[in-house]
Amino acid sequence: MTTPLTITGRYDRHMRRALQLAAQTYCSPNPQVGCVIVKDSKVIGEGFHKGPGTPHAEPTALARAGTHAKGATLIVTLEPCDHQGRTPPCTSAIIAAGISKLVYGTADPTHGGAERLRKAGILVERALPTGCDTFLASWLKYATTSAPWVVLKAATSLDGNIAEAKGMRTTISCPEALEHSKKQRNSFDAILVGANTVRVDDPELASERGITRVILGCDIPPDAKVLRDSNALAYCKHTDAAHVSALQQHGAKLVAIDPHDIHAVLADLASRGIARLLVEGGADIYESFLAADAIDELRLYVSPRLLPGGVRAFNKEPGFRLIESRRLGTDTFMRMRRSE
Structure with missing residues (x-):
């Protein structure tokens, strides 16, 4: 029988620091993890995971603490792994270093090692909620369901519109919101838009990481900017053979899946290692994803502008709960997650 965990709030400050460390890098499909080691009320080691195949947060922090780690407390955002993959189990490093207490934020549903550490004589405590579960929500979903975490992003006017008229390109956001x-x-593996957005806006969908660009539908011009290299996927079930050839010559990878079958598209993306997906539009795509109940989080950029009679972003309120709100120039940025 597993010994009940002590729930503690003593290390909130250090756990917040561990979350800051975890946020310094994006390491999909692995979880973002941060670690702080404390002894005699002093931080003696810190670390975070930089990506697949690199040392995890705990061994990195232990290496920096050196021999001082013996008898110390290790605070980490995610329960240490007890699994041999491309790197050794974190539990082995923690035991070998002589850590006396472990405080972790989120339980690992895949290869958690709290029980092994407890059996090794280490005091194991679970931290009070400090944001770890929220921070790791996307990884938890992918790890337990093999489905990507889906974020819908929209820039709207104050009256909830995304364009002055259908088929008209409309810039709504201020420069600060556009840059943000x-x-x-x-922080995503792929970005998705509909074919209509490609035809009207001809977006590059550029990012520093060169993420996968996904188009729902193949009715797009072969010279569209989104097809500038081979890192583009287009979903369409039926299309003209000559048009298919033209798209492929410009680098597009065509996938024979109905673009209206949102769950089939998501399953295919997951099979390609897409753990986090950003949906950028347009209105028909928003409605398709909401109707399929496939959105985990909304990110809205709301301008003070009014666009009376414009194209609505949503036909009805999505019903998500607000988790963050702040000003970006003249606009307001809001993050919302589905209500449980």
Whole structure:
């Protein structure tokens, strides 16, 4: 029988620091993890995971603590792994270093090692909620369901519209919001738009990481900017053979899946290692994903502008709960997650 965990809030400050460390890099499909080691009320080691195949947060922090780690407390955002993959189990490093207490934020549903550490004589405690579960929500979903975490991003006017008229390109966001939106792409594996958005806006969907660009539908011009290299997927069930050839010559990879079958598209993306997906539009795509109940999080950039009679972003309120709100220039940025 597993010994009940002590729930502690003593290390909130250090756990917040561990979360800051975890956020320094994007390491999909692995979880972002941060670690802090404390002894005699002093931080003696810190670390975070930089990506697949690199040392995990705990061994990195232990290496920096050196021999001082013996008898110390290790605080980590995610329960240490007890699994041999491309790197050794973190539990082995923790035991070998002589750590006396472990405090972790989120339980690992895949290869958690708290029980092994407890059997090795280490005091194991679970931290009070400090944001770890929220921070790791996307990884938890992918790890337990093999489905990507889906974020819908929209820039709207104050009256909830995304364009002055259907088929008309409309810039709504202020420069600060546009820059923030572009940087957000770096924390995703893929970005998705509909064919209509490609035809009207001809977006590059650029990012610093060169993420996969996904188009629902193949009715797009072969010279579209989104097809500038081979890192583009287009989903379409039926299309003209000559058009298919033209798209492929420009680098597109065509997938014979109905673009209206959102769950089939998501399953295919997951099979390609896409753990986090950013949906950028347009209105028909928003409605398709919401109707399929496939959205985990909304990110809205709301301008003070009014666009009376414009194209609605959503036909009805999505019903998500607000988790973050802040100003970006003249606009307001809001993050919302589905209500449980």
